[in-house]
Amino acid sequence: MAGEDHEPATEAAPTAEETFALVGNEVRAGILRTLSDARGGEGSPPSLSFSELRSRVDADVRSSQFNYHLQQLVGQFVEKRADGNAQLVEDVVDREDGGYALRPEGTMLTRTIRARTTGDESVDRLAVDLDCYHCGTPVEATYRNSIFKMQCPDCEYLYEYDLVPPGVLDDDERTLLSQVGEHQRHVRLSFARGACPLCGNAVGVRFVPPSDTGYPRPDLREACINRACDHCGHRNYLRVGEALLRDPALISFCHERGLDVTTTPIWELEFAATDRFTTVRSTDPWEVALCVSLDGVSASGAERSSADRSSGRGPREGDALELVVDEDLSVVERDDP
Ligand SMILES: [Zn+2]
Ligand SMILES: [Zn+2]
Known part of the structure; x- marks a missing residue:
């Protein structure tokens, strides 16, 4: 958060319960939404006069009630500007002067709500153009209730099952899938890097x-890496190959062989989308190896024979990069070709 001068000087930070209670009111929610709409996605948050704000919110309450709700938000999500400049005025001044605008906390809150607000959009049978690395069956994908799911209909191996914000939706399926791929890489890499x-x-x-997770076909998995945030509750299970997509040696190894892992959707990277290149060396403490080989194998594994697929393992010989991580996800061995 920018500067301490944005912090209310006399009030302790509200608890999560107080914050939920604060925005759990139709008038207050309308005020925040209206101030967010006024911004229009560009520039700094504009200020609206009391009368303009009340008119736009169009709540069926008296002026004094509207002012009560507005003042409940001032200091935490909304600031009162005396003359159009962004500064916090804690005392209620003549409400026809200056105006009201979102504070940074209000901007963060309204952006989060907008990003996660869903209609009833759902998309069935997205054309993923991916054959299952385990059994060769065309993989199916759907988007329903903000969940993007990609699964093999035959062996049931789950490639993706995640909350994905509806901003990815697009009439063009290729654009939609591209946006999902970018979003998923952003989320997984952030977790992989520990933030x-x-x-x-x-x-x-x-x-x-x-076997301790709820994933279908745990026999097709070697290790699940749980990364959980004890502040907001967000969490993710990473595959070892996904966790290592941040590794410069892996990025370089693939790039030198014509594969850009920074732009390729994770589901097209067999070593990251499956555990077929992952070997658990020890579980106490955990030590896991990832062997990446691109010999005769396209990024999507399309050139792999069905015999290769049924063998349960990717190529292990020749031109390969092996990385070994400990249970802190630190790379403890790097075996470059
Ligand atoms: Zn399959
Ligand atoms: Zn968090």
Whole structure:
């Protein structure tokens, strides 16, 4: 948050319960929404006069009641500007002067709500153009209730199952899938690097045996890496290959062989989308190896034979990069070709 001068000088920070209670009112929610709408996504938050704000919110309450609700928000989500400049005025001044605008906290709140607000949009049978790395069956994908799901209809291996904000939706399926791929890489890399993608808090790391998770076909998984945020509650299970997409040696190894892992959707990276290149060396403490080989294998694994697929493992010989991580996800071995 920018500068301490944005902090109310005399009030303690509200608890999460107080914050929920504060915005859980139709008039107050309308005020925040209206101030967010006024911004229009560009420039600094504009200020609206009391009368203009009341007119736009169009709440069926008296002026004094509207002012009561407005003042409940002032100091935490809304600021009163004396003359159009962004500054916090804690005392209620002549309400026809200056105007009201979102504070940074109000901007964050309204952006979060907008990003996660769903209609009833759902998309069935997205054309993923991916054959399952385990069994070769065309993989299916859907978007319903803000959940993007990508799963093999035959062996049931789950490639993706995640909350994805409806901002990814587009009439063009290729655009939609591209946006999902970008969003998922952003989230997974943030978790992989140890920063919660929602709140920035440092996230913990814990290896979990696949059979202890609710994932279907745990026999097709080697290790699940649970990264959880104890501040906002966001969490994710990473595959070892996903956790290592941040590794410069892996990025370089793939790039030198014509594969850009910084732009390719994770589901098209077999070593990241599956555990077929992952070997658990120890579980107490956890030590896990990832062997990436691109010999004769396209990014999507399309050139792999069905015999290769059914063998349960990717290529392990020749031109390969092996990375070994400990249970803190630190790379403890790097075996470059
Ligand atoms: Zn399958
Ligand atoms: Zn968080």
